[in-house]
Amino acid sequence: MARSYRRSSWANGLFALPFLIFFVVLLVFPLIWGMWLSLNKVDLFGGAQFIGLKNYSPVLKDPVFAQAVRNTVLFVAVSVPTLVTLGLFLALALNKASRGSSFLRGLFFSSSILSVTIVTLIWRIVFIPGDGLMSVIFDHFGWAQIGFLSERGWSLFSVGVATVWWSLGLPMILILAALQQIPKDLYEAAALDNASKWRGLTRITLPSIKGTLAMVAIIQIVLQFQLFGQAQLMTNGGPAGSSRPIVMYIYETGFVRWEIGMGTAASEILFLIILAAAMVQYWLSTRKEEQ
Template identity: 80%
Template sequence: MAESYRRSRWSNGLFVVPYLSVFLTLLVFPLGWGIWLSLNKVDLFGGERFIGLKNYARVLNDPIFAQAVKNTVIFVGVSVPTLVMLGLFLALALNKTTKGSSFLRGLFFASSILSVTIVTLIWRIVFIPNDGLMALIFEYFGWQPIGFLSTTGWSLFSVGVATVWWCIGLPMMLFLAALQQIPKDLYEAAALDNASRWRVLTRITLPSIKSTIMLVAVIQVVMQFQLFGQAQLMTNGGPAGSSRPIVMYIYEVGFLRWDIGMGAAASQILFLIILCAAMLQYWISTRKEEVDA
C-alpha cells in the first residue's frame, strides 16, 4: 500500500516536470549565471577572474549610473500613476455594451500590439522639429517650437508620452474585465438609495476592484523600470544622458564597452530595485486594506 502511494506520488510529480524545466532554464539559471558574472571580471571574449563585489562598487560610484537611476525613477513615478489612472478612466467610460464603446476599446487597445520600432517612428514624426505635428501646432498658435527630443527636460517627457500611448491598452482591458465582474445587484441597490455617482464610485466600484488596481500598478512598475527601446530609438539617451534609463546603461556597459561583469552587476541592482518597488507597492496596498478593515 505504501509502495503504491509512493509510486503514485512520483507519477503525479511528472506533470510539473515540463514547467519546472522551463522555469529552471529560463529564470533560475540565467539569474544565477548573472549573479556569478557580476562577481567576476569578464568581457565578451571570456577570461573570467573572480573579483568579488568590486563590480558593484564600480557601478554604485559611477555618476552615469546615478543619473540613469534618477531618470528611471522619475519616469516610473510619473508614467505608472498616469497609466493606472488613465486606464481606469477609460475603462469606466467604455464599460458599456454599445457599438461605439466596442470600437473605442479596440482603438485604444490597438496601439498595444505595435512593435516598439513602429511606436517610436510614429512619435518621432510627432515630435520632430520644424516639420513634426507638434511643430505645426506651435506654429499655428504663433509659439516658439520646442525641440522635444533634443532638449533637456523635454526628452524624457517625450519618451513618457510615447510609452503611455503604447501601454495604455493593457491596464484598460484589465480594469474592464474587473468592472464587468462586479455584481449588478450592488448598483441596483445604490440606485434605490439615490446614491450619487461619486458615492457609487468610491463605495462600490473602487473597493470592488482594489486587487486589480494593485495588480495593474505592480505590472506597470515592473514593465516601466525596464524602459529601453523607446529611449534608445527616440533620443538615444540624450541630450547629455537626460533620458538614459538603467537598462540602456546596462546595454552600453555590457555590449558597447564589453564590460560584462559590470553590466551584470548593474542588472542585479536593477532586479533588486524592481523587487523592492513591487514589494513596497504590495505592502502599501495590503496595509491600506488592513486599515480599512
C-alpha cells in the first residue's frame, strides 16, 4: 500500500513538471546567471573575467544612475496609488449586472491589451506640440503652450499619464472580481440597520477587499518599477535625463555602451529595490490586518 501511494505521489508530480521546467529555465536560471554576470567583466566576444563587486561601485557612484533611481521612485510613488485608487473607483462604479456596465468594463480594459508602441503613438499624438490634442485645447482657451514631452517636470508626468491609461484595466478587473465575492447578505443586514452607503463602503466593502488591494499594489509596484518602453518611445529619457528610468539606464549601459557587467549589476540593484518595495507594502498590509 505504501509503495502504491508513493508511486501515485510521483505520478501526480509529473503534472507539475512542465511548469517546473519553464520556471527553472525562464526564471531561476536567468536570475542566477544575472548574478554571476554582475560579478564579471564581460565581453560578449571574448568571455568573462571575474572581478567580484567592482561592477557595483561605478554604478552606485554614477550620477546618471542616481537620477534614474529618483525618476523611477517618483514615478512609482505617484502611479501606483493612482492606479489603485482609480481601479477601485471604476470597480465600484461598474459593479452592476447591466449591459452598460459590461460594455464599460470592456472599454476600460481594452487599453490593457494594446502594445506599448500603439499606446505611446496615441499619447504622442495627444501631447505633441503644435498639432496635438493638448495644443489644440490650449490654443482654444488662449493658454501658453506646454512642451509636455520636451520640458523638465512635464516629460515624466506625460509618461505617467500614458502608463496609467494603459495599465488601469488590470487593477479594475482584479478589484471588481473581489467585490463580486462579497456576500450580499452583509449589505442586506446593513440596510436593515439603516446604515448609509458610506458606512457600508468603509465597514463592509473596503475591509472585505483589503487583501486584494494589497495584492494589486504589490503587482503594480513590480510592474511600474520596470518602466521602459513608454519612456523610451515618448521622450527617450529626456530632456536631460529627467524621464530616464532605471531599466533605460540598464539598456543604455549594457547594449549601447556594451558594459554588460555594469548593466547586469544595475539590474541586480533594481531587483533588490523592487523586492524591498514589495516587501514593505506586504508588511504594511499585513500589519493593518493584524491591528
